[in-house]
Amino acid sequence: MMALIVAIVHWVAHTHLSSYLRDIRWVWPLCETIHFIGLAMVVGGVASGYLKEARETGAL
Amino acid sequence: MFSVLLWIQNLPVFVSIAESSSIWAYPTVLTLHTVGLGWLVGLNTVVNLRLLGVGKRVPFATFERLFPMMWWGFWLNLATGVILFCLDANHKGHQWIFWAKIGSIILAMFLLQSERNYMFRGGECPAVDPVPSKARRYAWASLGLWWIATATGRLMAYVG
Numbered sequence: 514m515m516a517l518i519v520a521i522v523h524w525v526a527h528t529h530l531s532s533y534l535r536d537i538r539w540v541w542p543l544c545e546t547i548h549f550i551g552l553a554m555v556v557g558g559v560a561s562g563y564l565k566e567a568r569e570t571g572a573l
Numbered sequence: 574m575f576s577v578l579l580w581i582q583n584l585p586v587f588v589s590i591a592e593s594s595s596i597w598a599y600p601t602v603l604t605l606h607t608v609g610l611g612w613l614v615g616l617n618t619v620v621n622l623r624l625l626g627v628g629k630r631v632p633f634a635t636f637e638r639l640f641p642m643m644w645w646g647f648w649l650n651l652a653t654g655v656i657l658f659c660l661d662a663n664h665k666g667h668q669w670i671f672w673a674k675i676g677s678i679i680l681a682m683f684l685l686q687s688e689r690n691y692m693f694r695g696g697e698c699p700a701v702d703p704v705p706s707k708a709r710r711y712a713w714a715s716l717g718l719w720w721i722a723t724a725t726g727r728l729m730a731y732v733g
Contacts, residue, residue: 542731546724549610553723556608557615560642565635 578662587659599660606653610726613646614719617685624692624704624712633701637693643685668733674725681718688715 525531534540581587590598616639622628623636658665665671688711 538731542728546727549607549723549727550614550720552607553611553614553719554618555615556611557617557619560612560616561619561636561639564638564642565631 575663578666581659582662584659587656587662590656591660602653602656606650606657609646609650609653610723611646613643613650614723616643616646617681617715617719620688621712621716624708626702626704629702633692637689640685640689640693647682665729668729670725670729670733674722674729677718677722677725681715681722684711684715684718687711 534544590602593599620636620639623631623633658671688708691711692708
């Protein structure tokens with residue numbers, strides 16, 4: 514199983530996308546920034562969905 | 574300035590957090606900072622998107638309850654942010670991008686409170702669709718400032 518994981522990771526690390534992410538300086542920080550904005554939107558969306566439900570059911 | 578930052582960074586409490594290999598030290602502080610970001614920025618984004626016309630079936634009154642929760646996120650991030658700053662004060666204190674982040678957060682929090690007052694407290698905003706253009710301007714400005722704060726926060730690891 515471990516050998517399979519290592520093989521997959523090795524393959525991923527040598528794809529064009531992987532090289533692109535490593536070689537161009539601004540791509541990785543940009544991806545990380547977008548990832549964080551996405552994280553915030555998911556947390557906010559889920560939290561407000563739960564809050565709305567709690568309000569409707571009288572829990573809040 | 575230099576010596577003060579160095580003195581803060583070398584306080585035993587911050588040295589022990591920085592050098593600890595425990596998962597309850599630096600990783601926990603950083604995780605809580607990310608949770609706070611998700612809470613504060615996420616909830617604020619939801620309110621702003623509603624002002625911009627997303628999810629029109631949800632009444633405006635639902636969103637007032639989110640504002641105190643955003644403040645919880647803010648206090649959590651302030652507490653963890655101060656610790657993270659102190660762990661590397663001498664470096665972060667000299668990064669222009671760190672001060673850009675702090676500036677955008679201050680402006681965003683000021684806007685958050687103004688937006689709340691405008692929407693729910695002053696009686697100025699009718700709280701029905703279509704949303705007044707002033708409310709949409711608040712929403713765009715707030716979204717923009719949080720995007721800048723998030724981006725500059727991430728870029729601190731790479732720039733300056």
